[in-house]
Amino acid sequence: MLMSYSFWLIAVVLGVGACYKLPAIVRVGGNPLARQVGGLLILATAVFFFAAPTVIAKMNDLTGIVNFSAPWVYSLITLFSASCLLLIIKWRGGDEVSIRRATWWVYGSYGTLVLGLWLCFSMGDHHVERVRDLDTFYATTPWMREMILLYLAAQTSAALVTSALLWSWERTVRRTGWLHTGVVLLTVGYALNIVFNALKLTAVIARWNGHNLDYLSTNVAPLIAFLVGLLISLGFVVPHTGNRVSQYVAARREYQALAPLARTLQHVPTASAPVFLGRTAPLRLRLTHRRTFVRDALRHLYPFMNTELHEKTVQGLIAEGKKPHRAQALADAAAISAAVERIHAGGSPVPGQPHIDLSNPVVISRALRRLPSLHAVRRTSSTESLTS
Missing domain, CATH: 1.20.1070 (Rhopdopsin 7-helix transmembrane proteins)
Incomplete structure (x- = not known):
């Protein structure tokens, strides 16, 4: 048997x-x-x-x-x-x-x-x-x-x-x-x-x-x-x-890595109508929705980002001992946070600014969540961005 x-x-x-x-x-x-x-x-x-x-x-x-x-x-x-x-x-x-x-x-x-x-x-x-x-x-x-x-x-x-x-x-x-x-x-x-x-x-x-x-x-x-x-x-x-x-x-x-960036961008207006998906929705569908939302929100943020301040932030972080790729991610996160605050404060777009390369949203999102020095950088860049 x-x-x-x-x-x-x-x-x-x-x-x-x-x-x-x-x-x-x-x-x-x-x-x-x-x-x-x-x-x-x-x-x-x-x-x-x-x-x-x-x-x-x-x-x-x-x-x-x-x-x-x-x-x-x-x-x-x-x-x-x-x-x-x-x-x-x-x-x-x-x-x-x-x-x-x-x-x-x-x-x-x-x-x-x-x-x-x-x-x-x-x-x-x-x-x-x-x-x-x-x-x-x-x-x-x-x-x-x-x-x-x-x-x-x-x-x-x-x-x-x-x-x-x-x-x-x-x-x-x-x-x-x-x-x-x-x-x-x-x-x-x-x-x-x-x-x-x-x-x-x-x-x-x-x-x-x-x-x-x-x-x-x-x-x-x-x-x-x-x-x-x-x-x-x-x-x-x-x-x-x-x-x-x-x-x-x-x-x-x-999906989890993009969560901090999605939360930061949740009140940024996008071209597409908002779609609410519950936790019971398939993971692939929720991931596609989150990717699309982040991409559309970042596209809307581009005019409000201060490229010159972004470059200064990168150089400052490198001078503090950060590796270039980490400094870039931190500066990207700070620029996004500052642009969101600029929109909420009723600020106008920054004229004549080339777009910042934000082609790796996962890395940027991890910078929002994991890098402890980000908050100080964000406060500095936000203040200067609002007064620029």
Whole structure:
């Protein structure tokens, strides 16, 4: 039962990844590569769900055919292997003729293998139900032996090709963040898949030679299969989920970083009508609104900023030991604060002043909140600005 729970856990993780790709699968005219990944995840989910010993026994009972689950699960594994190869073909790219030829070769060869699995099963003697050790129990049984070898050969060849391509691809995606993490997980997962097949094949060959290494297939291989499923599922899920989380965290940080500047500008008139968004509104929508509001308010403030005073403030702060970029941000914040106070006091625009570069509002907003010397600078610049 523990093995069933382990396999179901992997199926759930893979299913989550498939749900992420579901829109790409059903979308007409969508990205073919995304559809290929989605199809692969669906097949992988099915493999781990139906390979659970509890489900194997239930399938045999429902169909009334002893060991019916064997060719069914082997067929799913073979189709999953074919899906891996098709994904590799899409990733590798090339001219349309070569891609189409390789795709049809995979369809033809692996489709034939699936038919061969069912043909061997129908011709073999499989009257004794085996839920966990069918591979070794029937390793010397005519036709059942061939069925086992067919699925192992299909899975091993696909795992070898996929591992080789992922290994070569890993070098090209270094320093790409979550994508590189996903490729590394997939590389290790498919490499362990080769180990899984080697263990199964070793146990089968041992039976051919009169030895008993069944524990490799019955006890060790399922543990490797669990790791394979976990790594492959994470390899597909982590890049997508990681990017989503990173984007959310970055948006949250920017939204919070802009808060001091937005509060400073909240009473500055803008060209657009004010829009009030509650905390329940999507973060991306609130961030877009805050960016737009800050940009429009700063555009309205430009005529009220004293460029000459701004430059003097920058030089004064540098003379006090501030680094140039910090002095610039502090002076920008002081100029904005002074311009806001000038508007509130009913002051007129400063004539003949070039616009101050305020292209990094996040840095300016952080200066408003974090730099302790800003208040003194703001008071000085405000007084001089109002009297200029």
